[in-house]
Amino acid sequence: MTTPAFRRVLGYSVRNLVRSRWIVGYGILLFLVADALFRFSGGGPRGAASLMNVVLLVVPLVSVVFGTLHFSGSREFIELLLAQPVGRRTLYTALYLGLAVPAALVFIAAVGIPALMHGGAGLARPMAMTLLTGVLLTLVFTSLAFLCGVRFDDRARGLGMALLAWFAAVVVYDGLILVITTVFRQYPLEKPLLVLTLANPVDLGRVLMLMTFDVAALMGYTGAVFSRFLGTSLGILIATLALVAWAVGPALLGLRGFQRKDF
């Protein structure tokens, strides 16, 4: 995998990205929000819990929007790169990692530094899980963004589909769960809801963080089912693996589409 061409494309991609105003603005915004939350919550686990919504809403949104725009905006240069002696698999993988890894590192720095500055002793475990969840959600939604970029040549359609995926994960999904639990309340719903949790990376992220924070009241129906059925340790493991699968699955689908694509 790490051929010289892979390393060169990766290096180019990272260099291009770190000079982007998007990534700088994203880092500053996350830093200011995290700093304010820790500052005003006294630096305890409450600060980490307050960060949850930022991680669950902002990180997927920024990843999916920026990923789609980045891929679509690079289309002509990608064509030029494909006219060089570089394989499609090498190019796609390097471009994906060249975006997702720096974005994840920016997230770790922008959220981790305020936590280190203001955090108390009890913050290590919740913050580790917050960072893990943010990194995994960055990888997941960048994968989805690249998949949309590959599938839709039209930039507006690609962005529209990417935003639809985000909207489905953060808004529609909760409504769907509410409808299901209301309509089928006389049936045992634990197992179907367990499966439904696995179908939404944002909900998996929420479950992952709340199981660590041990804030049952915020867990919601799916989180409570997840925790009750699997227990904390197994639940965390399964949620983490499911999020990894959510990152790898769309990335592989995107790669397959990229390898077969007519530019």
Place this chain on the structure above:
Amino acid sequence: MMHPLVIAGLVKGFDRMPVLRGVDLTLEPGQVTALVGPNAAGKSTLIKCVLGLVRPDAGRIDVFNEPAGADPHYRRFIGYMPQLPRFPDNLTGQEVLDFLASLRAGQDDRAIAVAEAIGLTVETLARPVRTLSGGSRQKLNAVVALRYDAPLLILDEPTASLDPLSSGHLKDLVRQRKDDGTAVLLTSHVMAEVEELADRLVYLVEGTVRFNGSMDELRLVTGERKVERAIAQLMRQAA
């Protein structure tokens, strides 16, 4: 004899719409072949098939006896100048050149000489791509294509956005490469450019080659002395 490019029975369609319908084409070393035709004739698709950007439905493409397709190695033989250059905005022109050079390690690199010849200064190359004019981007595009000793050049509307002086420099470079034995496949809507550079002309209409011959043969077949009028004659015949 090893031909720079051999295309045999090339077929390609998009959404059941045929774009290329069995194209045959062979390029000779040291010749400029102009690929012309009306809009939607299939010129871009043909070029993209050669570059491996578009996967043919049927047919065969060989570049110096290596099949074009999955293995990207054959592209070391090709210098490509696309019609619409779009480089990463946040890198400088020099960084773009350095990056692309790193993908072709081992190939003779004449980037500085080509940049000088075409009027692209070191100062311009030191600026971020987003600050470059359309003409400077096109010059950068030309350097990317012409810098290597690639024995097959594919130039898609190469003088678009260039001023007359730079356009002249670029054409001089193409002629120089031709004299060195490079095969050139050129598409252009500027017939004066075709007349000036091309040794052969391939006329493509609706994915079919309607004419493939030397410029003298073109004049003979159409009875026109000027290439522009000769092409117009071909278009009338094809209509």
